[in-house]
């Protein structure tokens with residue numbers, strides 16, 4: 429699985445005993461009548477992979493989720509392509525997932541819904557009579573009210589979100605934009621970070637997602653002996669390396685990034701043969717037109733840059749359209765003197781955090797980071813750039829490559845401190861503790877809840893009695 433959501437959640441599921449119910453990526457005819465899931469133990473927790481109804485999968489995933497919500501959430505209304513049927517499928521799959529989740533319901537356990545694919549899932553669970561705490565976390569940005577109002581059915585969808593006890597965002601800007609929408613478009617009272625509707629109160633908050641920084645650092649120091657990593661090191665012949673790792677997505681600013689590298693080589697001829705770029709662009713959502721178009725545009729651009737600056741024995745850009753596991757990525761990050769992360773918009777961007785965690789403390793590399801990534805709020809000592817300003821990025825790249833060790837270490841140490849404070853385990857515990865207290869407000873009858881301890885979401889093996897189970 430590629431993507432920050434999976435990378436972040438798998439380790440917390442493993443450690444916390446939670447069960448993560450998600451799409452198996454497979455479809456099944458008639459699934460809407462009879463949800464099918466395969467459950468697999470993962471550490472002390474479990475993964476339940478549900479087959480989605482075949483009639484609605486495309487309209488839901490490629491349609492409303494990734495051709496309406498994703499572009500809008502990343503402020504790209506120009507890329508929104510959606511039909512009424514797509515919206516129906518989105519709602520059907522949200523309702524279907526609510527029914528599937530009921531199979532995993534357990535008294536006093538909380539439900540925590542992840543991401544824009546399931547904005548209405550909380551409302552569907554309430555319809556089915558669920559009274560337990562239900563929280564929601566958005567991994568992407570939340571744009572301005574004007575942009576959000578360009579999404580068909582935005583009002584009914586966002587009203588449905590008010591069924592959640594707690595809604596979490598990555599940054600203060602996302603939270604402010606959401607509360608701004610609720611005030612201006614829904615006309616609801618917002619007191620502090622709480623939204624009061626006729627039936628309940630929804631609390632909102634900021635919970636920046638993190639990584640397991642020490643685990644990642646250890647992985648990186650071991651990974652340098654991995655064959656892929658040592659082959660890369662050998663092939664560099666003393667050249668410096670800049671690395672980019674992204675899903676192939678228009679939100680990641682890949683075209684501007686390659687153009688900035690091109691510009692830097694043009695304006696600093698001394699860099700020719702002295703530095704190269706390794707860009708991993710892992711295929712993602714390939715059946716959607718905007719992604720196919722981007723893939724062709726990038727292939728042309730990389731080939732143009734390599735054609736102009738390359739030599740018989742030197743290639744400026746190593747461009748790879750494939751996925752790597754995180755052990756290899758950790759070793760590749762550690763090999764590179766510069767981590768180049770330039771999204772036009774990004775909820776958080778875990779690659780930025782992983783690059784920092786993977787560095788050699790005695791000789792750390794430099795992170796060049798877009799100010800439009802959520803991670804920029806915490807990683808203030810990265811070299812921050814505006815991805816719309818290609819020339820500015822080219823200049824910053826040259827600065828990063830020439831930065832003295834003392835400055836690199838000061839910047840890196842400050843970033844590591846931030847990463848340790850905001851680890852993935854802190855994110856998980858903080859959200860669940862806040863969810864319990866938010867729910868207590870909505871549930872007058874409920875007894876005082878211990879907020880310091882995250883709830884026991886599902887000690888799965890004690891219920892199932894074995895590691896893997898299928899059910900209809």
Ligand SMILES: O=P(O)(O)OC[C@H]1O[C@H](O[C@H]2O[C@H](CO)[C@@H](O)[C@H](O)[C@H]2O)[C@H](O)[C@@H](O)[C@@H]1O
Pocket residue numbers: 430431432433434436543544567568637712713774775776777778
């Ligand atoms: O499952 P895909 O359609 O292939 O997409 C992968 C994931 O991409 C998005 O990730 C977001 O979550 C990260 C962790 O919080 C965050 O750092 C990043 O900025 C976001 O873009 C998407 O939101 C996930 O749902 C997808 O699984």
Ligand SMILES: O=c1ccn([C@@H]2O[C@H](COP(=O)(O)OP(=O)(O)O)[C@@H](O)[C@H]2O)c(=O)[nH]1
Pocket residue numbers: 429430431432433435436673674675708710750751752753754757776777778779780782
């Ligand atoms: O080939 C790849 C490319 C990326 N990733 C992981 O995918 C995540 C990407 O998360 P990020 O937040 O940067 O962006 P997203 O793809 O979620 O938008 C990171 O944990 C990467 O280590 C991976 O495992 N293999």
